[in-house]
Amino acid sequence: MTGREVINGSLQVLVGSAVVLLVLIVCVRAVRRARERHRQRTVEPLRVLLLELLCAEGDEAAGSLQALSALDDRSWAAVEPTARTILAKVSGHARTSLVGLFEQRGVATRAMADLGRRGSVRKGRAAEVLGLLRHRAAAPRLRVLLVDADPEVRTVAARTLGHIGDPANVPALLNCLHGPHPVPPAVVLQALTAFGAAGHDQVATGLDDAEPLVRAVAVETLGATGGVVWTTRIAAALRADPHIEVRIRAARALGALGTPAGLEPLLDAVRRGQPEPLRVVAARALGRLGASCAAPRLGELLDDPVHRVASTAARALLHVGPTGRDELRRAAGGARGVPAVAHARAVLAEAAIGEEGPRSAAGPAAVGS
Amino acid sequence: MTPPLAVAGTAAFGPAASTASGAHDVLLQVIAVSNVLVLGYFLAINTGYLTLVVIAAGDFVRHLRRIPFAGYDDASASPFTLPVSLIVPAYNEEAGIVDAVQSLLLLRHPSFEVIVVDDGSTDATLDRLRGAFDLVEVPRVVSTEVPVRGAVESVHLSRGGPVPLIVARKRNGGKADALNVGINLARYPLLCMVDADSILDSQALLSISKPFSNDPLRVVAAGGVIGIANGCTVVAGRVVRVRMPHRLLAKIQTVEYVRAFLLGRTGWSRIGGLLVIAGAFGMFRRDVVVAVGGLDPDCLGEDAELVVRLHHYLRGTGQDYRVVFVGEPISWSEVPETLRVLGRQRRRWHRGLTEVLLKHRDMIGNPRYGRVGTVALPFYVLFELCAPVVELAGLVLVPLGLLIGAVDLEFLWRFLLAAYGYAMVVSLLSLLAEEYAFHRYSRWRDIGSAVLGAAAENFGYRQFTAWWRVRGIWDAAHGAPKVWGVMTRRGFAARPSEEDR
Numbered sequence: 001m002t003g004r005e006v007i008n009g010s011l012q013v014l015v016g017s018a019v020v021l022l023v024l025i026v027c028v029r030a031v032r033r034a035r036e037r038h039r040q041r042t043v044e045p046l047r048v049l050l051l052e053l054l055c056a057e058g059d060e061a062a063g064s065l066q067a068l069s070a071l072d073d074r075s076w077a078a079v080e081p082t083a084r085t086i087l088a089k090v091s092g093h094a095r096t097s098l099v100g101l102f103e104q105r106g107v108a109t110r111a112m113a114d115l116g117r118r119g120s121v122r123k124g125r126a127a128e129v130l131g132l133l134r135h136r137a138a139a140p141r142l143r144v145l146l147v148d149a150d151p152e153v154r155t156v157a158a159r160t161l162g163h164i165g166d167p168a169n170v171p172a173l174l175n176c177l178h179g180p181h182p183v184p185p186a187v188v189l190q191a192l193t194a195f196g197a198a199g200h201d202q203v204a205t206g207l208d209d210a211e212p213l214v215r216a217v218a219v220e221t222l223g224a225t226g227g228v229v230w231t232t233r234i235a236a237a238l239r240a241d242p243h244i245e246v247r248i249r250a251a252r253a254l255g256a257l258g259t260p261a262g263l264e265p266l267l268d269a270v271r272r273g274q275p276e277p278l279r280v281v282a283a284r285a286l287g288r289l290g291a292s293c294a295a296p297r298l299g300e301l302l303d304d305p306v307h308r309v310a311s312t313a314a315r316a317l318l319h320v321g322p323t324g325r326d327e328l329r330r331a332a333g334g335a336r337g338v339p340a341v342a343h344a345r346a347v348l349a350e351a352a353i354g355e356e357g358p359r360s361a362a363g364p365a366a367v368g369s
Numbered sequence: 370m371t372p373p374l375a376v377a378g379t380a381a382f383g384p385a386a387s388t389a390s391g392a393h394d395v396l397l398q399v400i401a402v403s404n405v406l407v408l409g410y411f412l413a414i415n416t417g418y419l420t421l422v423v424i425a426a427g428d429f430v431r432h433l434r435r436i437p438f439a440g441y442d443d444a445s446a447s448p449f450t451l452p453v454s455l456i457v458p459a460y461n462e463e464a465g466i467v468d469a470v471q472s473l474l475l476l477r478h479p480s481f482e483v484i485v486v487d488d489g490s491t492d493a494t495l496d497r498l499r500g501a502f503d504l505v506e507v508p509r510v511v512s513t514e515v516p517v518r519g520a521v522e523s524v525h526l527s528r529g530g531p532v533p534l535i536v537a538r539k540r541n542g543g544k545a546d547a548l549n550v551g552i553n554l555a556r557y558p559l560l561c562m563v564d565a566d567s568i569l570d571s572q573a574l575l576s577i578s579k580p581f582s583n584d585p586l587r588v589v590a591a592g593g594v595i596g597i598a599n600g601c602t603v604v605a606g607r608v609v610r611v612r613m614p615h616r617l618l619a620k621i622q623t624v625e626y627v628r629a630f631l632l633g634r635t636g637w638s639r640i641g642g643l644l645v646i647a648g649a650f651g652m653f654r655r656d657v658v659v660a661v662g663g664l665d666p667d668c669l670g671e672d673a674e675l676v677v678r679l680h681h682y683l684r685g686t687g688q689d690y691r692v693v694f695v696g697e698p699i700s701w702s703e704v705p706e707t708l709r710v711l712g713r714q715r716r717r718w719h720r721g722l723t724e725v726l727l728k729h730r731d732m733i734g735n736p737r738y739g740r741v742g743t744v745a746l747p748f749y750v751l752f753e754l755c756a757p758v759v760e761l762a763g764l765v766l767v768p769l770g771l772l773i774g775a776v777d778l779e780f781l782w783r784f785l786l787a788a789y790g791y792a793m794v795v796s797l798l799s800l801l802a803e804e805y806a807f808h809r810y811s812r813w814r815d816i817g818s819a820v821l822g823a824a825a826e827n828f829g830y831r832q833f834t835a836w837w838r839v840r841g842i843w844d845a846a847h848g849a850p851k852v853w854g855v856m857t858r859r860g861f862a863a864r865p866s867e868e869d870r
Contacts, residue, residue, distance in 0.1 A: 007783045014790035021797040025804050025816060032808065088442055121434045128438035155583065156438040184583050186449040187440075224448075307512040342510045349507045353528050 042078035046071070050083060053101065054094040061097050069104040076105060087132050099133055108135050115141040120150035127153070131160030139169055146176040146183065158183045162191025170195065170202035177213045185217050192221040200227045207233050212243035219246065223253020231257055235265040238282075248281050255285025263291050270301060270309070279309045287316025292323035299327040302340035314343040318351055393773065400775045403766060408784075410759055414752045415791045421636030422628065422798050428639050429696060429806035441575050444582065445477050451559050451581055452480035453574060453652070456551030458544050459485055459565040463492040467501040469565050470534065472606025478574040482533040484551045485565070489519060489541030498536050503528040511537070512553040515663030518542040521550055543851075544648070545664035545671035552663050555655055562672075564649040568598060568608055568701040577652045580693045589657045589679060592638075592646035592694045594631050596809070597623045598701035608701050611809045613818035618711065620822035621830050622704045627819075628799035631696060638694035642745030644680070646692070648672035650700030657683070657690075668728065669851055670721020677729050677741075684738045696806070712837045719757070719841030720849075726754055727845065757838035764832065789827040796823035 052064040071079070087098045102108060107129060114126035115138065123145060130138040138160070145157035158176060161169045173191055176183045192203055204227070206218030219237050222230045231254070238250035251269050254262030266289065268274075269282035283301055286294040298320065301313035317324035330336075331344035444450050455473055459466055466485070473483050487495050498504060509524035519542030527534045539550050548562055559581055561574065573593060580588045599614035614620055630647070637643040651672065658675070661682045668674040676692060683690045705711040726733070726749060733750060735742040770776035800819050803809070810819065843849075 004780055004783070007780065007787050010787045011783060011790065014787060014794055017794045018790065018797055021794065021801055022820065025797070025801050028801065028804050029808065029813070029816065124435060124438040151583065152435055152438065156440065159440055159443055184585060186447065186451070186582050186585070187443075189449045190443065190447045307510070307514065311510060311512075339510075342508065346508050346510050350509075350526060353505055353507065353526055 039078045042075050043082060046075065046079045047082065050079065050086070053097050054086065054090065056097065057093070065097065065101055065104070068101050080105075080107075084129070084132060102129075102133055108133050108138075111135075112138055112141065115145065120148070120153050123148065124150070124153050124156050127156045127160045131156070131163040134164050136164055136166060139164055139166055143169060143172040146172055147179075151181060151183075154181075154183045155187050158187050158191050162194040165194055167195045167199040167202055170199050171205070174203070174206045174209065174214050174218065177217060178211050182213060185213060189217050189220055189224070192217065193224050196225050197227070200225065200229070203227070204230055204233065207237065212241075212246050215241065215243070216246045216249045219253045220249040223249075223256040226257065228257050228259050231259045231261045235261060238265045238269055244275050244278060247275075248278050251278060251282040251285045255281075255288035258289055260291065262289060263294060267294065267297050270297060270313075272304070276306055276309065279304075279306070280312050283309060283312040283316050287312075287319035287324075290320055292320055295320050295323040295327040298324065299331055299336065299340075302331050302343045303337040304339075310339060310343050311346075314347040317344075318347055396773060397775045400766060400770050400773075403762075404770070404776075407759060407763055407766070411788050411791075414756060415795055417748060417752055418628070418633065419795050419798070422632045422795060422802065423636075424639050425632040425635035425696070426798070426802040426805075428635050429802055432696060433806055439579070441572065441579075444575055444579065445479060447479060450479050450575075451578060451585070452482075452557040453478060453559040453561050453578055454551070454555030454557040454655070455481060455483045455561045455563055455574075456548055456555065457483065457485045457563050457565050458488055458547035458551065459490065459494055460488045460541070460544070460547070461490045461492045461494060462565040463490070463494045463497050466494050466565055467497050468606050469567070470498065470502070472568060473563065474532065474534065475571065475606065476569060476574045477571045478578070480557070481561075481574060482535060482556065484554050485534070485536045486547040486551045486554075487536065487538045488544065488547040489539060495525075495536065495538055499525065502532060502534055502536075504536055509535075509554070511550070514659050515549045515552045517549045517553065518546050518666055519550070524554070543666050545666040545668070548648075548671070549663040549666070552655065552658060558655050559652055560655050560658060561652045562648060562650070563700065564702060566702060567595075567649050568603060568606060569650070570699045570701075571607065572697075573650070573699060576697045577650070577695050580691070580695065581652070581654070584691060587689055587691045588693060589654045589683065589690045590646055590676060590692045591652045592634060592643065592692075593650040593652070594696055594699050595626060595647050595649050596699045596701045597626055598703050599623075599706065601701065603701075608699075611811065613810055613812075613815040613822075614704075614706075616706045617822070617825055618708070618830075619704055619706050620818050621826045622711075622822075624796050624800065624819055624822040624826060626704075627803050628796050632799045632802055634694045635696045637745060638692070640740060640744070641691070642740045642748075643692045643694050644677055644741065644745050644749060645673040646676050646694075647700075649702050653679075665728075668721060668724050669717055670725050673721060674725045674728065677725055677732070677746075680738060680741045681729055681732055684741065699809075708833065712833070715834050715837040716841040716844065719754075719838035720845045721841075722749070722753060723842050723845035726750060754842070757835035758842070760831065760835040761839055764835075792827060793823050796826070 046068070049064045049067050053061055053068060056064060068079075083098060083101065087095065087102070090098065111126035111129045112135070114122045115130070117123070127142060127145060130142070142157045142161050142164075145153055148154050148157065154176060158173060161173060170192065173188050177185060177188055192199060200222065203218050203221050206214045207230070209215055209218070215237065219234050222234060234250050234253050234257070238247050238254060241247050241250065247269070251266060254266055262285070266282045266286050270279050270286065283298065286298055295317060298313045298317050302310050304310040304313065314328065317328050328344045328348055331340040332348055334341055457469065457473065462469070470483060470485060485498060504525035505528045506523050506525050511521050511524065519540035521537055521539045523538045525536040525538070535554055537550055537554055539547065552560060559578060561577065563569065577591050577593045580591050596611070597614060597619060598608060599616070599619040600612040601608045602610035602612070613623060634643060634645065648671065653675070657679060661675070661678050664671045665674050665678070679692065705714055726746070729746075732738045732742045733746045767776065767781065771778065771781070797820070800823065810816070
């Protein structure tokens with residue numbers, strides 16, 4: 001084959017490809033627009049029915065519920081996205097009516113079946129719907145999905161279990177933090193906090209887990225949901241856990257719990273020699289704790305050579321109350337070192353902005369260490 | 370993407386020149402061999418981009434199908450979503466800085482702060498901010514975790530209640546230096562760098578921070594898409610109507626951005642070789658950026674340099690990490706509409722690229738750096754750095770070949786048609802992927818404009834950009850003074866135009 005033939009052949013292929021691509025672009029747009037127009041036309045009258053269902057009191061909903069339940073599949077497919085969006089945003093009677101509609105349409109049944117089928121997208125979408133419906137019967141199958149090969153399916157399964165809100169799911173949620181590809185801890189944390197105090201006992205079992213991530217999530221959940229009964233255990237984790245992430249989250253939890261038992265371990269955690277990220281979180285936690293007896297230690301930290309520790313301690317002192325403010329004023333007046341003066345003045349000025357309105361708190365910017 | 374303007378010599382493909390002298394024969398052979406090389410180069414570069422576009426298209430399909438269970442609503446309400454410090458370097462941005470900050474403050478995210486760093490503006494940037502947000506100066510102690518050159522002169526907070534806005538005024542030191550000051554001021558674990566003249570979609574912050582939530586231990590940086598705002602309608606700091614630009618130069622750049630930035634970078638992200646995150650919209654883990662010393666104020670391509678340095682550091686220290694590109698969130702920016710401004714921009718970009726590749730040359734082809742070292746960096750050297758040189762070489766070889774009879778004219782135009790046709794097919798495929806996945810340009814005439822842009826790119830635009838890029842290489846090679854130049858902006862339309870209605 002000569003060069004000319006190669007080029008001619010290539011030209012033909014390229015022209016053909018360009019034409020096909022152009023046609024595809026036009027077709028994709030045309031089909032999408034036609035579908036959208038059809039959906040709009042279909043949805044328009046159904047929105048009224050949907051609103052009637054949402055606003056109806058008592059038995060008034062029966063008519064619109066029946067009408068929406070009896071829709072043909074194409075009409076339902078058009079209105080379902082709107083109904084789902086509303087379902088995620090409403091509560092009370094409106095929510096109950098919508099859930100009833102979804103149940104009658106067989107959405108939950110189909111989603112339950114989809115959870116066991118192949119295909120990550122199918123499973124993920126089904127889990128999302130079941131979460132919206134808070135469909136308790138889905139929990140066993142969702143627990144299986146917590147170890148699905150697809151990370152996004154695992155994540156949506158964890159979120160959905162949180163929405164369903166049955167504390168019996170706690171062990172499975174903690175368990176999905178094991179292994180080389182755990183569910184994102186923030187997702188598990190959010191799911192676990194949804195159980196509130198009802199899940200405390202189950203969550204606390206995670207404090208003894210061999211996996212540091214499980215211990216970290218357990219202590220933070222207990223802190224975020226007011227598990228004051230577990231303060232001693234959390235304090236022990238702050239003092240002695242071999243993993244820094246667990247200690248950091250324990251410090252945060254003790255600050256959130258706000259019990260006196262958290263004071264001593266937090267005061268120890270801000271000492272020099274402790275890991276810097278821990279010291280920062282512990283200083284912030286002392287502020288949240290609000291104990292006036294923490295003020296002297298926080299005052300000492302204003303001179304700390306680590307900028308983030310000093311600036312966090314300064315902010316924490318603002319939350320300690322009058323004692324903390326007095327400590328800041330003394331530091332600003334020069335009772336401690338030069339860095340302390342700068343940090344104390346900075347937070348006092350920032351606090352003044354919020355409290356005193358338009359009065360200027362101007363001063364020169366300082367560059368710290 | 371740029372196809373070299375090259376021809377296949379008669380010795381290789383066309384009728385042979387049979388009666389040439391010895392020297393003439395040698396010249397013919399040289400040109401013939403060069404042409405074969407150029408032909409191979411052109412095939413390789415476009416095939417490389419075609420591969421990236423196909424990979425990216427697959428990623429878009431996957432992404433689209435998963436949006437219904439992406440969990441954005443939960444993330445936007447969760448107290449455990451990682452908080453973000455948005456850093457906005459600003460230099461003489463008095464015209465748009467207030468609108469920009471107001472739109473940033475309205476972003477959908479449960480916890481973030483906005484840090485504007487005024488890099489010694491000579492206009493009223495700070496005054497405009499002071500007036501709009503009732504700023505008051507505070508004696509904030511600024512950390513020195515990342516070294517900076519231009520000293521911080523003042524720090525301001527808003528007096529109007531809990532507005533998460535910090536404004537720092539510093540001596541002029543360049544964009545990278547301003548960003549470094551922002552890093553020092555940032556309180557949160559994630560940093561999002563945004564240009565002062567950019568407009569973010571309301572969902573942008575949630576979308577770009579999602580990879581950090583999903584894979585918190587490994588994701589260290591994420592890039593977002595840059596869309597072209599020329600021609601779009603902006604109301605209350607949001608792009609409410611997306612339109613193709615009116616001017617041809619901007620239309621061409623729109624196609625180029627879709628192909629190279631949206632699909633190209635998505636493709637690189639998918640294969641673990643993303644090297645560039647645009648300074649106009651990128652998110653980074655603060656601890657890692659501090660660990661590598663922040664941005665390099667000596668490099669014009671400071672955004673790409675940071676990403677390559679992250680690869681260098683993290684691979685070098687044996688850490689498991691990911692740098693990802695997110696195709697969904699958009700930051701809208703204006704692009705140049707005159708050749709002069711475009712030329713300055715491209716020259717600067719290519720100089721930046723050259724500096725980055727020179728600085729990290731030990732990574733190129735080095736298996737220690739994984740796919741970044743063995744695939745991405747060699748690709749950038751061969752097909753980004755060298756492309757304009759090869760293209761200009763083609764521009765010299767063509768007339769020379771014609772002059773000495775080494776090139777068959779009929780063959781030449783067919784070859785050029787095939788070369789640019791291939792490039793255009795890649796562009797059309799990119800447009801198809803955009804149309805399928807995001808379909809941001811809603812009018813029929815926008816499709817026509819995009820196709821026009823894809824075609825027009827081959828006639829003059831490529832050749833001009835090749836010239837500017839070669840000058841960028843030259844600037845880097847002999848260390849010309851670093852000049853950012855002034856970007857002339859038309860500004861965002863506040864109301865829809867007649868034709869939009």
